[in-house]
Amino acid sequence: MKTSFSAKKQGKVLSAVSAIREWVSSVFLAAMAAALIRWMVIGLYVIPSGSMEPTLLTGDFVLVSKIHYGARTPATPLQIPITHQTIPGTKIPSYLDWIQLPQYRLPGLSKIKRNDIIVFNTPIGVHPPDLREYWIKRCIGLPGDWVHITHKQLYVNHTPADPAGKVQYCYFMKTKRILNNAFFEKNDIKNPVLSTVPGHEGYTIYTTPEKVKQLTTVLPTYIQSVDPVEDEVGSLKSNIHSAFGWTKDNFGPLQVPNKGMVIPMDAQHILLYGATIQRFEEKKNIRFTEAACWIDGQKVDRYTFCKNYYFAMGDNRDQSGDSRFIGFIPEDHILGKAVMVLLSSDRSKSFFSGIRWNRLFHIIN
Structure with a gap:
């Protein structure tokens, strides 16, 4: 009887161990599958700021395709799967930078095109390049393009x-009286700033040129003028x-530098491109005056770029940290x-009450 009871007890223990083992195995396989999909196919990212308004709003959950341009091979392999910089819920780093590998890109469906909205690791920060913060902006300049902005107007080549x-700017809207919140909500203007400076009564607003035309032609009863606000030299x-x-x-x-582009190493070009060469061109022994x-100890009169x-x-041109700065x-x-x-949810409200139903499955362009 004792032997029979012991055998049954042992059988239950083995069964429990087997169940736990299967559960751990299933979780591990699911995590590996999720990590593989996240690395090679698609990722989900939340828009944290208004730098891409009106195209993307704070609280948008954006699907990012890795297969369009081709997935990147990991540069920092010692990392907990499905994490970025830290273990979720803690400040503990989720990676070790003991090993840094060369990074390659797998074949993709297309090349990066002008006006694509891209997600990238910011080129500034203390983490390894592939683990720096993700930023999202519109690609307006391809390798070799000339970029020029005059009085807010962008020119490429x-x-x-x-x-x-798809772009909005900062304007000062001079008004004949104080306007209520309903006015701004109706015209899709967020966070207007009231000015009470004598002779400059009105609002600083961020909106599109198309909306400015509408405001000045349809609403002259309330509005005297809407003028762009420009930065001064030295700002x-x-x-x-x-x-x-x-x-x-x-x-x-x-x-914009492209692979194979040659520039003279004079004072002007060192100022324009020196930081880029020093940070990203992977030259071990490089020095500028x-x-x-x-x-490598040799004076270089001309430099040939190794990368594109x-x-x-950002589409919200006056509230965006982008290539003009970084x-x-x-x-x-x-x-x-x-x-x-x-999915999209207004962060000023609770998640479910703030859901923007008109943005569900909204195609980005």
Whole structure:
């Protein structure tokens, strides 16, 4: 009897162990499958700010295709699957940077095109390049393109290049009286800032040129004028902006580097491209002075770029940190193409009450 009872008890223990083993195995396989899909096929990212308004809104859950441009091989392999910088819910790093591998891109469905909305690792930060923060912007400059902004108007290769109806700017709207919230909600204007300076009564607003035309022609009863607000020279403190008198509203012309592009290593080109060469071209022994460059101890009069780069800007042009500030985006930093808003929720409300039903499965372009 004792032997029979012991055998039954042992059988239950073995059965429980087997069930736990199967459960752990299933969870592990599911995690590996999810990690593989996230790496090679598609990812889900939440828009944290309004830098891409009106195209993308804060709280949009965006599907990003990795197969359009081809998935990148991992550069930091010692990482917990389905994590980014830290273990969820903690500040503990989810990776070890002991091993850094060369990064390659698998074959994709297409090349990066002008006006694609791209997700990329920001070229600034302390983490390994493939684990830096994800940013989302519109690619407005391809390798070799000339980018120029004059009084907010973007030109690419000397041709006006703003996508119609997809960009917005900062304006000062002079009004005849104080306007209520319903006015701004009806006209889809978010966060207007009231000015009470004598002689300058009105609002600082962010909206599209198309909306400005509507406001000035349809609503003259309330509005006296709507004028663009431009940065003054010297408002940006970086060396490159100060040296050339550039602002975010008047910028360039500047050529986006492409692989094989040759530039003279003089004072102007070192100022324009020196930081890019030093940070991303993977030259081990490189040194700059104001007007000269040395590689491996040899003075270099001309430099040939080893990589392709891109110029990206937010559609909310006056509230976007982008290539005007952080510089060119190396091709190997680009993660994928934003293709669809899967879900959207207004962060000023609770998740379910704030769901924007009209943005469900919204195709991005």
